[in-house]
Amino acid sequence: MEAVRIGxxxxxARCAExxxxxxxxxxxxxxxxxxxxREAPDPxxxxxxxxxxxxxxxxxxxxxxxxxxxxxxxxxxxxxxLPAGDRVVGRLDGLYVEPGARGMGLGRLLxxxxxxxxxxxxxSGVDGAALPGDREGKNLFEQAGxxxxxxxxxxxxx
Numbered sequence: 792m793e794a795v796r797i798g799x800x801x802x803x804a805r806c807a808e809x810x811x812x813x814x815x816x817x818x819x820x821x822x823x824x825x826x827x828x829r830e831a832p833d834p835x836x837x838x839x840x841x842x843x844x845x846x847x848x849x850x851x852x853x854x855x856x857x858x859x860x861x862x863x864x865x866x867x868x869x870x871x872x873l874p875a876g877d878r879v880v881g882r883l884d885g886l887y888v889e890p891g892a893r894g895m896g897l898g899r900l901l902x903x904x905x906x907x908x909x910x911x912x913x914x915s916g917v918d919g920a921a922l923p924g925d926r927e928g929k930n931l932f933e934q935a936g937x938x939x940x941x942x943x944x945x946x947x948x949x
Contacts, residue, residue: 795900798853798865803842805862806855810837813887821924825945842867852908856888856897864888866901870912881909881917886931898931906935 798806814837817823845851845867856864866886872879883905888898902919909917919937921928 792859793895793897793900794857795854795897795904796857798842798846798855800843800846802853802855802862802865803839803846806842806853806865807837807839809862809865809887809889810842810885812889813885817922820922823922850912852905854901854904854908856892856901858892858895858897863892864897864901866905868905868909868917870909870914879912879914881906881912881914883917883919886919893927899935902931902935 842853842865846853848869850870852868854866855862856866864887867884869882869884870879871882883902886898886901886905888901906917917937918940919932921932
């Protein structure tokens with residue numbers, strides 16, 4: 792049975808294992824190398840100690856998704872006040888479900904729980920990212936009511 796709960800310090804090592812798996816998978820996708828370089832410039836940041844620290848950080852939430860009690864996914868989000876100071880939005884920093892646990896609704900449970908928490912924090916909206924060609928990720932967001940609001944274009948300079 793699928794379930795989502797708030798991450799505990801005891802989950803941090805497993806979250807770090809899954810994060811390494813996620814980064815390896817993203818790096819090979821179109822746009823993935825740049826995303827990893829920009830958003831996770833130091834893969835050591837995704838250590839068990841970093842996940843444990845985020846679990847105690849005000850304004851941040853680490854969720855874990857489980858199948859039959861085993862942690863098979865995670866999501867991290869945080870509350871962000873926009874520079875003008877008049878609007879608070881949520882940011883989904885990461886969401887990952889290991890391949891063998893996909894297609895069972897766990898990603899959607901993680902996403903819905905993160906959005907619900909962000910709403911409780913007073914956020915007026917939430918941003919999440921999907922890579923070009925990541926139909927699975929884009930579908931997850933669209934089925935949860937997300938719409939594209941910005942496309943980032945990139946070109947290598949030889």
